[in-house]
Amino acid sequence: MNVGLRTLHERLAGTGDPVAVWRRFISAAERCRTPAGRVASGFHDISAPLGLRGGDGEWFRDLRQLGVVHVDGTWDGERARAVGVALELVGDSFDIVGPTATWAPVATLPREVARTLRLPALRQTAGVLLELIDGAVEEVVLAAPYVDAPGVETLHAALSAARMRGVDLTVITSLGRGVVFASLASLAAPAGRGGLRVAEVRTDVSPLGSHAKLLVADRRRAYIGSANFTAAGFGRNVEVGVRVEGAQVDEVARLLDALARCGTLVTPADAAS
Numbered sequence: 470m471n472v473g474l475r476t477l478h479e480r481l482a483g484t485g486d487p488v489a490v491w492r493r494f495i496s497a498a499e500r501c502r503t504p505a506g507r508v509a510s511g512f513h514d515i516s517a518p519l520g521l522r523g524g525d526g527e528w529f530r531d532l533r534q535l536g537v538v539h540v541d542g543t544w545d546g547e548r549a550r551a552v553g554v555a556l557e558l559v560g561d562s563f564d565i566v567g568p569t570a571t572w573a574p575v576a577t578l579p580r581e582v583a584r585t586l587r588l589p590a591l592r593q594t595a596g597v598l599l600e601l602i603d604g605a606v607e608e609v610v611l612a613a614p615y616v617d618a619p620g621v622e623t624l625h626a627a628l629s630a631a632r633m634r635g636v637d638l639t640v641i642t643s644l645g646r647g648v649v650f651a652s653l654a655s656l657a658a659p660a661g662r663g664g665l666r667v668a669e670v671r672t673d674v675s676p677l678g679s680h681a682k683l684l685v686a687d688r689r690r691a692y693i694g695s696a697n698f699t700a701a702g703f704g705r706n707v708e709v710g711v712r713v714e715g716a717q718v719d720e721v722a723r724l725l726d727a728l729a730r731c732g733t734l735v736t737p738a739d740a741a742s
Contacts, residue, residue: 473534474555480531481556484520488556488580493519495549506543558623558703560593571715577696577708594696595623595703597712598684602627605636605686610725611698612641613682619700621649628653635662641728643678644669647735668732679728682710688722690714 481487481494494515501510508515512528523531532538536548557580577594578586602609602624609631632638633656640650647667654665670678682698685691694710696702 473531474552474559476531477535477552478556478559480521480523483522488553490519490521491553491556494521495546495553498544498549499546502544508538508542508544554704555623558593559596559599572711572713575692575694575710575712577703577706579705579707582707592712594692594694594708594710597692598624598698599627601684601686601690601692601712602631604690605631607687608637608639609684609686610639610641610722610729611684612679612725612728613696613698613702614643614646614678614680615697615699615702616642616646616649617699618649620698620703623700623703624698625652629656632656632658632663632665635659637662637664638666639725639729640665640667641679641681641725641732642667642669644671644733666729667735668729669735670728670732672731678732681725681728683721683725685718685722685725688719689716691718691721693721 477491478487481490484490497515497519498508498512501508501515503509511525512532513523513525516523516528529538533540535552537545537552539545560578574591575594575597576591578588578591598611609628628638632653635658638653640647642650647669650665650667656663658664672678682696682702683691683693691713692710693713694708696706696708696710702708
């Protein structure tokens with residue numbers, strides 16, 4: 470979904486707030502639906518009055534990729550609204566904010582809070598995590614004590630694609646939370662690559678084990694911040710972190726290696742039971 474979401478964001482961003490424009494697009498499309506559930510007007514006829522570029526074929530292809538339009542041409546309103554939620558979560562993360570530095574601020578800011586604070590452009594947590602996963606070549610290690618199904622679903626397509634192209638995934642979380650990642654186990658990764666490890670951590674002094682929230686890609690790039698990988702952490706809470714890059718990230722990765730060794734490795738089958 471991430472590739473399709475990026476393409477859609479690029480189309481929408483040139484005409485104002487992508488989320489608001491997408492909502493207008495949804496409303497226009499749903500007013501044109503036939504009793505059979507198809508959109509009677511061409512997508513160009515719907516998009517052009519909104520100032521959006523692209524012909525019918527391009528729109529149909531992109532909406533199919535996002536699951537908003539099915540292969541038989543029927544419109545999926547629930548999926549369209551889910552795409553709107555994803556656009557909100559990603560925020561400005563597909564925009565080029567400025568020159569890449571060794572570190573950059575990252576935040577989760579609910580739209581209402583962002584409007585009140587009137588801050589300069591900040592990359593949103595979910596978008597940065599997706600970027601790091603999409604760019605990984607060899608390894609992704611993620612750690613969070615609290616995860617939930619909606620939060621992991623935001624990352625699921627990117628994590629699935631990473632495994633299928635041979636990227637090893639390691640998850641470090643707290644007791645009983647590994648089950649949320651069990652669906653990643655059924656993917657067909659290349660032989661000898663694309664492994665999946667889920668480690669649940671606790672200590673004698675804390676059943677939570679680790680309160681660390683971070684994601685490391687290829688031991689060179691990382692997100693370190695306050696956000697759990699939950700719907701609240703990606704959308705409702707105010708969260709602050711940094712995206713860092715450089716040789717020092719390897720030191721963070723080695724800390725995570727040690728943390729994973731302290732935890733209980735659960736196979737996906739164990740996590741799902």
